[in-house]
Amino acid sequence: QVQLVESGGGLVQAGGSLRLSCVASGGTISDYAMGWFRQVPGKEREFVANIGWSGSSTFYGDSVQGRFTISRDNAKNTVFLQMNNLKPEDTAVYYCAADPDSSAIVIPHANVHWGQGTQVTVSS
DSSP states (O other), rough: EEEHHHHEOOOTTTTEEEEEEEESSOOOTTTEEEEEEETTTTTTOOEEEETTTTTTOOOEOOTTTTEEEEEEEGTEEEEEEEOOSSOGGGGGEEEEEEEEOOOSSSOTTOOOOOOOEEEEEOOO
16 A cells, blocks of 8 residues: 655744655556645644646645645646745644545545654744
8 A cells, every 4th residue: 555754844934944745665656646735633624725637736835826836746746835934824734645546636535545644833
């Protein structure tokens, strides 16, 4: 089964930047829609960014539009999330998702693969 491992999280000051990586193993994700989601305690998991198999179909949640950029390198079986101008409200655990049933848009369901998450903390 495809396994996803996120990395790149950490502690940064407001206004700073981080670049998250999601590396897949155990299978190729080159045909999968990929996405990033985040979650804080007591809240629902929130959509952050989506990217289709070819790098098209990029979409962002309203709260991160203009600040975050999703990209992928299928040759490296990796998806990235560049986060700029970080705000304290961006603090969350960030999860990578791979949808084997879609090539364009990730729709969370039972067959979606999830990473273990990486913590992002933004200080004020």
